Amino acid sequence: MTVALNFPRQHLKRMKIIQNRKGYDLKLQGAPSDDLVSLSAPATVAVLPERIPYIKPRLRVKVGDPVQVGSVLYEDKTDPRVGFVSPGGGKVVDIVFGPRRVIREIVIQLDSEETYAIFPILTADELEGISREDLVNRLLAGGVWPYLRELPYRKIADPDVEPPAIMVGLDGREPFQPNPESYLNDETRPLIQYGLNALKRLSDKVLVYTDPRFSNLCRTFKAELTHTIAGHYPADDPGVLLYHIRRRPDENRTWFIHGQDLLVLARFLSEGRYPTERLYVVAGSAAAERQHVRSRLGAPLQHLVLSAPTCPEPRYVVGGVLRGYTGEPNGHIGLYETSVVVLPEATEREFVTLFRPGFNKPTRSRTFASSIKGAPMIMDTNINGGRRACIACGYCSDVCPVDILPQMTLKSILAEEVEEYLAHGLLDCVECGLCSYVCPSKIELVETFCQTKFDYHKEQVS
């Protein structure tokens, strides 16, 4: 990738420029336009405890309870200071449970006049003098603490620990995520600066990075940026940046927060109430309207996808095509997700697939003739084949941005060789999903790695 940078020489000296050489950019049809539509308030919003990893949710409300924007709906049993608040004011109308009483959704029906839980406002001057403890308590009380997350497990940051650094990603390289230049600009720069000052009360080292491809953003935030990182997806991931810059083992527990979430945190502190606005992207080859939409945190998927999909059986992938999950059509969007991708459900097996050249199928391994065209392809939910044994093709290690050898790591996991899979770098895995995507044997590598990380963490904690 050729990168054109137009910064003053003095600034270039301070800012570090990193090139990530691995990864892969999917060429998919259905990208969103930069058009932005502001939606009216939906009838309901929800929180999705099931989608917050590494917590044990305990309900603080029941069906029928009135709630304000910012009222606590549930808390983490393992640390009750970490609460999750309502993104809407109204009444709890449903609590949806899954198997084994997993709490899937807490649904709030919005009042026409919503009321807010009010918190003390923190001026920029007061922020300069606030103690770390006071700031942590405010962030916990306001329900914005969960936006701060901790590597390598990507769980909510531990309020009792001072992290070696906090990384702020002003970026979005995953296919079909909001363009950061649509919410990070001259208008929001003071809020970002305020938010960065708040983070500096939590850690001595705050790193701000983006992809140099976002030239307007680089110009606007040139004084704040400490790193640019160029390259294919997932170059924007905090774990990839950490992989390139870490010097000491304790830095593996660096915290991170995304640009849009830093705005939430800054608005909460400076305005004294929980912000409810969120920018999303609706995209995918089966989405009739592909664009940016401004709506509410926890909005219903049907509210975000304005028009009926273009295929009879659509699948709603929430959170991105490589890292996301299948959302229920009548469900809501989670705290961390910023995209809904609508894909055609592949319900039928193709007849004599083996003898079809596959001009229309996305491929990295040149399995299909589409690799000759190089044009964006339609992605559907077909995995184009069945699972088989590893054929040692090495595609997974070719794309892995943090140089794990996924096929070797998988073998040590299956053999329960803990020391070995740790030595292969399992904990560095940024859960980007590329290894599973490119694997011609359809081995669920990333799913296995995420589960193993989870199990290892559980064992360490216990």
Ligand code: SF4
């Ligand atoms: S091993 Fe992890 S980081 Fe590497 S490609 Fe797979 S999911 Fe991505």
Ligand code: SF4
């Ligand atoms: S891509 Fe799949 S088949 Fe190829 S080496 Fe990796 S795990 Fe094995």
